Amino acid sequence: MKILLVDDVKLDRMQLAIRLKQLGHSVQSVPSGRDALASYELFEPELIILDVMMPEMSGYEVSTFLRAKYKDWVPIIFLSSHDEPEMIAQAINSGGDDYLIKPVEKLVLMSKLLAMQRIADMRRELKTTTAKLEQLNQLLQRQVHEDGLTQVHNRRYMDEKLHEMVSVHGRHHLPLTVILFDVDLFKLFNDNYGHTEGDQCLCTIAQTVNKLFPRAGEYVGRYGGEEFVVFLGHCDQKQAERAANRIQVAIQAINYRHEYSSVEDHITVSQGIVTFFPTGKETLNRVYDMADDALYKSKENGRNCFSFWDGNENIRSKTHR
Template identity: 60%
Template sequence: MKQASGSSMRILLVDDVQMERMQLAIRLKQLGHTVEMASSGKDALEIYPSFEPELILLDISMPNMDGFELSNIIRDRYPDWVPIIFLSSHDEPTMIAKAIEAGGDDYLIKPVDKVVLNSKLIAMQRIAFMRRELKQKSLALAKANEELAKLAQEDGLTKVKNRRSIDEKLTEMVAIHGRHNLPLSIILLDVDHFKAYNDNYGHIEGDKCLISIANALSQLFVRNGEFVGRYGGEEFVILLSHTDENKLVHDAQRIKSKLESLAIPHEYSNASTLVTVSQGLLYMKPTGRENSELIYEQVDKALYAAKLAGRNRYHLVD
């Protein structure tokens, strides 16, 4: 977007009479404004999107597409309101009224008087300044709202999805997969002997460990339909769309290998000398009516079975 500085404006001047168009453009540029000229409505519509005018000076009498028609098209096509001042040699009240009805904001009689033009431009500069201020504030507000929405779905420590967000995603996926008879898989994993890790290495190192695991999982699962979330504490959950039993087991093996490659020391674990995880796996073809809590109960039982079997492994729900 081109930006005018100070009190200058981006002005789109539309007039089919070349001499009048050039004379008025010179006057506008002398006053410090940025001017784009169009000799027809068609040319004006081509210029408009890239130029993003802050004021339109529009001749009424033009062949093929008159000023009224062009004004109506602009108002219909671009919801962001830009002031339009009509130019015409007609000074009849009915013509002025028709111009306002067509979306015009003001009216100048040709030949344009310099003093009147300057006064109109000063008023339009005030509007342009307020519109810029409003646009900047709107952009800042939209950015702030976007950040707030992201924070509402994000775990504060690990930056993956939080429990609320991952629960909502599971509910949504169960409904969609049930409707289309598609497979859905879930992995619930728990860091082995994490309490011992925290107790001996300290909570700061414990947080670093969880962040490293979350980053590793986020790197592994990047496809559309793959979601990583923090279930709570040292537990993470992974939702996998369109994933059958074979791929689910393959993904569990990928997680195991990835954790080994991180090589985070854990001298106080009975499962390994490195940080490892136990995984519960669930493959299902939902009907769309399944309860999320019951699904979590099933995959949690599989996780418990993996822990009973010695940890640092995965267990698939029968």
């Protein structure tokens, strides 16, 4: 085990440290309670052997402090030349697990250490199991929130996030932008290149756009099929237009071939944008409908462009070819 030994009497400390090392343990010995607290996090002991009576800070105070600050329960054996029941009770009440009387008998010491070794072994197993469970939990969270194909956020997560963002932006009167974009003439792509190539195309587009918006308050998700959605928090219309241009340019740069498209000889996307100051009462369907109306206008205007829903039931388009 890794043992932190705390004793202000130098000779006692040295003798006990030698014994512990002879028994195969790794020992860090310190002369005071304050030194023990300073060493604790760096050394990460699996057992603390702690003298009761020390100047400045008693063993009771050290134990009480450790138990209050750290959730991880490291066993503490108190060490004292006193065997009064009141002192033993105080040691246990302050967070101790056992009590050794000085001078420490070799057989007693070995027996106590054997018991503590069992606890240390169980703690190691528990830590390993906990770490594995945490990894599995993180994986599960990703699977719950992630689209299985494109590995961006899925519709369920985006719906939850939009509901949250509408509420927050409404409370603080901040602009919120939703961009709904669609891969132009994707059915023709699938029909001619096959669904495997179609899936790869969607993955490439999703990851390309996802990299454009890595900051807090920016979310990219799959809306369904070949449609994707982007949420941009605290984003006004000018910023939304720049974001739409970035998407357009990034997709253009991919140069993903689509010889069967009537728009270009490569993949293009059409975008519908709604930028608004939420009241906090908007439904998800209403927000999506506004973006979808703008997206439909982009398709009417020849695709490979973006259109804004301006909040007055009117839609204006900008074409960037």
